Structures are given as C-alpha cells and as structure tokens.
Amino acid sequence: xxxxxxxxxxxxxxxxxxxxxxxxxxxxxxxxxxxxxxxxxxxxxxxxxxxxxxxxxxxxxxxxxxxxxxxxxxxxxxxxxxxxxxxxxxxxxxxxxxxxxxxxxxxxxxxxxxxxxxxxxxxxxxxxxxxxxxxxxxxxxxxxxxxxxxxxxxxxxxxxxxxxxxxxxxxxxxxxxxxxxxxxxxxxxxxxx
Amino acid sequence: xxxxxxxxxxxxxxxxxxxxxxxxxxxxxxxxxxxxxxxxxxxxxxxxxxxxxxxxxxxxxxxxxxxxxxxxxxxxxxxxxxxxxxxxxxxxxxxxxxxxxxxxxxxxxxxxxxxxxxxxxxxxxxxxxxxxxxxxxxxxxxxxxxxxxxxxxxxxxxxxxxxxxxxxxxxxxxxxxxxxxxxxxxxxxxxxx
DNA sequence: GTCTATATCGCGATAGAC
DNA sequence: GTCTATCGCGATATAGAC
Numbered sequence: 093x094x095x096x097x098x099x100x101x102x103x104x105x106x107x108x109x110x111x112x113x114x115x116x117x118x119x120x121x122x123x124x125x126x127x128x129x130x131x132x133x134x135x136x137x138x139x140x141x142x143x144x145x146x147x148x149x150x151x152x153x154x155x156x157x158x159x160x161x162x163x164x165x166x167x168x169x170x171x172x173x174x175x176x177x178x179x180x181x182x183x184x185x186x187x188x189x190x191x192x193x194x195x196x197x198x199x200x201x202x203x204x205x206x207x208x209x210x211x212x213x214x215x216x217x218x219x220x221x222x223x224x225x226x227x228x229x230x231x232x233x234x235x236x237x238x239x240x241x242x243x244x245x246x247x248x249x250x251x252x253x254x255x256x257x258x259x260x261x262x263x264x265x266x267x268x269x270x271x272x273x274x275x276x277x278x279x280x281x282x283x284x285x
Numbered sequence: 286x287x288x289x290x291x292x293x294x295x296x297x298x299x300x301x302x303x304x305x306x307x308x309x310x311x312x313x314x315x316x317x318x319x320x321x322x323x324x325x326x327x328x329x330x331x332x333x334x335x336x337x338x339x340x341x342x343x344x345x346x347x348x349x350x351x352x353x354x355x356x357x358x359x360x361x362x363x364x365x366x367x368x369x370x371x372x373x374x375x376x377x378x379x380x381x382x383x384x385x386x387x388x389x390x391x392x393x394x395x396x397x398x399x400x401x402x403x404x405x406x407x408x409x410x411x412x413x414x415x416x417x418x419x420x421x422x423x424x425x426x427x428x429x430x431x432x433x434x435x436x437x438x439x440x441x442x443x444x445x446x447x448x449x450x451x452x453x454x455x456x457x458x459x460x461x462x463x464x465x466x467x468x469x470x471x472x473x474x475x476x477x478x
Numbered sequence: 479g480t481c482t483a484t485a486t487c488g489c490g491a492t493a494g495a496c
Numbered sequence: 497g498t499c500t501a502t503c504g505c506g507a508t509a510t511a512g513a514c
Contacts, residue, residue, distance in 0.1 A: 095479075111386045113306040116507055130480050132509065189389070192382035192450045193304045206453040240470045244437075247467075250451075251444040257385045258443075260399040274440070277433045281474030288497075309489055323498050325491065 096134045098124050100148065103141050107186035112142060112194070142194065143201055149184045150208050156180055157215060164226040165219050167279075171272055173219075174249045178268040181253045185263075188254055216249075217242040229282045241282065248275045289327045291317050293341065296334050300379035305335060305387070335387065336394055342377045343401050349373055350408060357419040358412050360472075366412075367442045367468055371461040374446045378456075381447055409442075410435040422475045434475065441468045 102124040106115045117138055121131040135141050156176040159165055181188050195202040220242045223229045232238055252271035256263050295317040299308040310331055314324040328334050349369040352358050374381050388395040413435045416422045425431055445464035449456050 111390065113386070114390070117509085118507070126479095127481050128508090129482075129510080133479065137508075186386075189385035190383060192447055193306070193379075193386075195451065196382070197304065197307070202453065205451070209452060237470075240467060243467055244471055247444065247448055248440065250448065251440065254385055255440055255443065258388065258398075259402060260395065274433060274436055277430075278437055278471060310491085311489070319497095320499050321490085322492080322500075326497065330490075 095124075095126060095130070099126070099131060099134055099141065100144055104145055104148075104184070104186075107142075107145070108184075112138070112186060112190060117141075139198060143198070145184065146187065146201060146205065149180065149187055150204075152180045152183070153177075153208065153212065157212065159219070165222050167223070167228055167276075167283075170219060170223070170245070170279075171276070174245070174272055174275055175268060177249045178253055178271060181250075182263050182268075185253075185257075189257070213242065213246055216246050220245070227284055229279070230284050232282065241279070244278050245275050248278065288317075288319060288323070292319070292324060292327055292334065293337055297338055297341075297377070297379075300335075300338070301377075305331070305379060305383060310334075332391060336391070338377065339380065339394060339398065342373065342380055343397075345373045345376070346370075346401065346405065350405065352412070358415050360416070360421055360469075360476075363412060363416070363438070363472075364465055364469070367438070367465055368461060370442045371446055371464060374443075375456050375461075378446075378450075382450070406435065406439055409439050413438070420477055422472070423477050425475065434472070437471050438468050441471065 099120060103115070103120045106120060106123060117131055118128050120141070121128045124131070135144070156179075157173065159169055159173070187194065195205055217239060220229070221238050224232055224238065229241075232241070248271060252268075252274070253263055256267045256271075261267050292313060296308070296313045299312060299316060310324055311321050313334070314321045317324070328337070349372075350366065352362055352366070380387065388398055410432055413422070414431050417425055417431065422434075425434070441464060445461075445467070446456055449460045449464075454460050
C-alpha cells in the first residue's frame with residue numbers, strides 16, 4: 093500500500109496548489125513518479141482520488157475532535173478544538189475551497205459529508221451544553237440558545253479560513269488566532285465571571 | 286449588445302447548475318443558440334465570461350447595498366441588507382461555491398474582488414458604528430468591538446448560504462431567515478432595551 | 479504492480495465565408 | 497455579427513507486455 097498512499101500525498105499537494113480542475117491524472121502520476129497506467133491500477137478515476145482525500149480529512153477530524161470524556165470541557169478545550177480544525181481545514185485546503193462544487197458533483201460523497209458534518213455539529217452542541225452545565229457559561233434562557241450559540245461557533249470554525257483566503261490574507265498562525273478571537277468574542281456575552 | 290448579454294445569462298444558468306469546470310464554451314454557445322465562433326467574437330475566453338459575471342455580481346451588490354444616507358440606519362435596515370445579500374449570493378451561486386478557487390486562478394480578478402469586498406466590509410462597520418451612535422446598540426466598550434461585531438455579522442452574511450448548501454439544506458426563504466435569525470442572535474447581547 | 483502505447487473524446491481557439 | 501469548418505492539444509481511460 094505504498095504507491096497508493098503516495099498518489100494521495102501527491103494529489104493533495106497539487107490540488108492544494110492548483111485546484112482539482114487544473115490537475116489531471118497525468119500530472120499526478122508524473123509528480124508521483126509513476127506511469128498514468130499505474131495510477132489507474134490503484135484508482136478508478138480522479139473522483140475516487142478526491143473521495144479518498146475526503147476520507148483522510150474525515151479521519152483527521154475524528155482524531156482532532158475527541159475531547160477528554162472523563163471531565164467537563166473548558167473554554168480552553170473549545171479554543172484548542174477550533175484551532176485544530178483551522179489547521180486541518182488548511183491542510184486539506186482544496187476541499188474547502190471547492191467544497192460546495194465538489195459535493196454537488198458526487199452525491200454519494202455529499203451524503204457522507206453531511207453525515208460526518210452533522211456528527212461534528214452535534215458534538216459542538218454538546219460541548220456548549222456542557223459549558224453551560226459546568227458554569228463556564230451563564231444559564232441560557234431558551235433551550236435553543238445552546239443551538240444558536242453552537243451554530244455561531246461552528247460557522248466560524250468552518251468558514252474562517254475561507255474568509256481569510258477570500259480577503260487576500262495569508263492563512264498563518266496569526267490569521268487563525270484572529271478566528272479564535274472572533275469566536276471568543278461571540279461567546280463573551282455569555283461567559284460567567 | 287443583445288447576444289453578448291444572452292451569453293452571460295446562459296453561462297450563469299449553466300455555471301449555477303453544473304459548475305464552471307463542467308461547462309465548456311461549446312455548451313454555453315449551444316444553450317444560447319449561437320455558434321462557438323460567435324461566442325469567441327464576443328468574449329476572448331471562458332475566463333472573460335466568468336469575469337463579466339463577477340462584474341454583474343459587483344453591480345448587484347452596489348445596488349442592493351445602498352442605505353438611505355439622510356437618516357440613521359435601523360436594525361430593520363441591517364436585516365434587509367443581509368437578506369438582500371443572501372439573495373444576490375444565491376443568484377450568483379456558482380461564484381461563491383468556487384470562490385476561493387476562481388480567485389486563485391485569476392489574480393487580477395482577485396485584486397478586484399478584494400477591493401469590492403473591503404468596501405462592503407467597511408460599510409458594514411459604519412452601519413454598526415451608526416447603530417451604536419443612535420442608541421440601537423449599547424455603547425461598546427473597546428473601539429475594536431465595533432469591528433469585531435461587524436466581522437461577525439459579515440461572516441454570517443458572506444457564508445451562510447454556503448453553510449446551507451454544505452449541510453444539504455435547500456436555499457429557500459426559510460433557510461435564509463434562519464441566517465438572519467442567527468445574525469440577530471449574534472447582535473442580541475448588545476441591543477438596547 | 480508497473481510499464482508503454484494507444485484509442486477516443488471533447489475542449490479551446492482560429493480562419494475565412496457570408 | 498454570425499456561421500461552418502477545422503486544427504491542435506491534452507485529458508481520461510484501457511490493453512497488453514513485463
């Protein structure tokens with residue numbers, strides 16, 4: 093399983109640099125130092141390569157998103173979570189740059205993505221709920237306030253990197269920190285103490 | 286200038302349906318009921334067509350974003366603004382679906398977009414500032430609070446439609462209303478009265 | 479598993495008649 | 497302004513040898 097993985101590594105680099113449209117299977121094979129035929133031995137087509145990279149992304153999310161279950165989450169945990177997400181999103185930059193378009197052209201992938209995303213958003217809601225329970229957040233009046241607050245944080249965590257790119261800013265530690273700051277600002281009115 | 290515009294109308298429809306990668310100049314010409322050669326008489330290439338559609342988007346923004354200058358803006362104005370933006374973003378859906386990728390492959394367009402976007406964000410900051418002045422919002426402690434609050438609203442207004450699409454929800458009045466609600470929720474802690 | 483060779487296709491773009 | 501015809505290219509994908 094060496095070549096198969098190297099194809100993915102190479103494809104990820106090229107996709108991130110030039111976008112999926114500009115990168116052909118020939119380019120990938122060439123950059124990976126193998127023949128076009130060999131690439132097609134390992135993957136049916138470009139779509140399957142993209143799908144495999146999505147699976148890598150999902151795996152990275154699964155690793156990055158597990159919180160200690162034996163203790164209540166803190167605000168620092170949320171911060172770490174969002175920062176980690178920015179890092180992953182940036183690592184698979186091409187996916188988020190072309191996300192809506194990619195999902196529209198592969199409905200099976202779209203279904204899979206929706207499921208993974210829903211789990212992530214659920215997790216976020218649980219964390220916000222736990223923060224309220226543990227007193228980090230003030231008691232929220234309406235029950236759907238938890239959901240709204242989670243939605244807000246989620247939107248930032250999902251699109252902040254895109255926002256940086258669209259506005260011509262570099263996606264570095266500093267830019268990511270501003271995203272974290274914005275999320276903390278959104279939470280501030282609800283913080284205790 | 287009849288054909289030239291019909292090419293744009295057709296291209297917009299096809300791009301929104303299938304994405305820029307899947308739509309060739311031949312497809313556009315065919316759907317517009319003209320020959321490929323004729324299309325190239327009016328536009329140098331596909332990139333120029335995409336650029337022209339961006340200009341249409343900018344024009345729509347310019348029209349949709351002017352507020353009455355003779356009186357202070359109200360919260361309802363902001364609501365209207367965001368809702369109008371959702372409508373425009375959805376009308377030029379393909380642009381926001383592929384935004385980062387499109388801008389990366391055309392640096393002149395990127396510069397232009399950044400300038401237009403910066404003006405829009407500035408306008409948003411002014412409105413938030415005016416809301417504070419007129420007492421709709423409570424006095425904000427730090428001077429950069431205005432900017433943070435504007436950033437937050439801007440992020441929602443820019444990416445809410447994408448968020449709907451990514452999560453598999455339809456982009457209809459109801460979905461857009463939930464985006465407006467989220468923005469109002471973000472503003473709520475700072476509202477007077 | 480990996481290569482070379484090749485078939486097929488359609489895209490982008492231009493030339494030249496009308 | 498609009499058409500038809502066409503060239504050149506590169507992309508996807510497969511066949512078959514090693």
